[in-house]
Amino acid sequence: MDFITNLFSGLDxxxxxxxxxxxxxxxxxxxxxxxxxxxxxxx
Numbered sequence: 001m002d003f004i005t006n007l008f009s010g011l012d013x014x015x016x017x018x019x020x021x022x023x024x025x026x027x028x029x030x031x032x033x034x035x036x037x038x039x040x041x042x043x
Contacts, residue, residue: 035041
């Protein structure tokens with residue numbers, strides 16, 4: 001259990017939030033394009 005607590009305390013919360021926000025942006029781009037294409041929207 002010490003390894004898990006040291007791993008999570010070693011990572012900075014800001015770094016985790018930045019990585020998750022970048023991941024959401026990378027995922028949201030193609031999803032929005034696909035939704036616009038599926039609804040025959042004008043890009």
